[in-house]
Amino acid sequence: MRPELRHLPNLITVCRILLVPPTLWLIAVGDFGAALACFVVAGVSDALDGALAKGFGWTSRLGGILDPIADKLLLVGCYLVLGWNHExxxxxxxxxxxxxxxxxxxxxxxxxxxxxxxxxxxxxxxxxxxxxxxxxxxxxxxxxxxxxxxxxxxxxxxxxxxxxxxxxxxxxxxxxxxxxxxxxxxxx
Incomplete structure (x- = not known):
């Protein structure tokens, strides 16, 4: 097995973090359908990186830090923007x-x-x-x-x-x- 594959969960988590700004922007401008799609992709990627990390033993200290940060950025960001927009x-x-x-x-x-x-x-x-x-x-x-x-x-x-x-x-x-x-x- 290629050693680079063990970093796949962290790469997925970084992609999830990169999804946060466009998701929040789409909510802010009222494009809820596209925001929903980004939110769902983020959720699926969270499940996928967790399954890969646990299933193949590809856990890491970095992943243990990045994963909750990605989750909080998305959730807190969504709550702030939805609150700002009175949703x-x-x-x-x-x-x-x-x-x-x-x-x-x-x-x-x-x-x-x-x-x-x-x-x-x-x-x-x-x-x-x-x-x-x-x-x-x-x-x-x-x-x-x-x-x-x-x-x-x-x-x-x-x-x-x-x-x-x-x-x-x-x-x-x-x-x-x-x-x-x-x-x-x-x-x-």
Whole structure:
């Protein structure tokens, strides 16, 4: 097997990162059908690079860094642009951003003050990411190819808000408990 193939998942991830600006631009100018196509390609590429990395053992430290960055760039970017265009409630956008800021600030504090952080997403965090993705997908579908019933969109907004709050609280409680229970040497 050619050694270059092991870098394929990272190449796919870089391509996904490069898809973020055109996706956001298409949303901003109201070309929701094309934005939906880019969003779907990004989702498929995320699944593909993950399957290749895990299936063939082509994981790498770089991939472990790039993959979540690509995911966050796409999701946060979509939420910001959809909120700016009044396609999502601004309070939901603020909640999604606040959750991410709290998690990153807490992770950095834990890493600097306690010990090196080995992040592992909780089950509710994975559910929340799925809800956030479904929310963006539903808005893009609704404006791009098929009208999603307003009641369904409202239900998705509420479900996304609920899982966002639950996930953020779960991280704060879990990592606070872990910090209190830590008995090793603390970083100075």
């Amino acid at each position: 999502l409630p601004r309070w939901l956008v603020a909640l999604v951003l606040l959750r991410d800021v709290v998690i990153v600030a807490g992770a950095l504090a834990y890493h600097w003050l306690i010990e090196a952080l080995q992040p592992t997403p909780s089950r509710i965090s994975k559910v929340n990411t799925l809800m956030q993705l479904v929310m963006v997908f539903a808005v893009l579908v609704s404006h791009g190819i098929w009208s999603v019933p307003p009641a369904l969109l409202r239900a998705l907004v509420l479900a996304t808000a609920f899982t966002t709050l639950w996930s953020g609280l779960d991280y704060v409680l879990a990592w606070s408990a872990r910090a209190r229970a830590y008995r090793g040497p603390r970083r100075d």
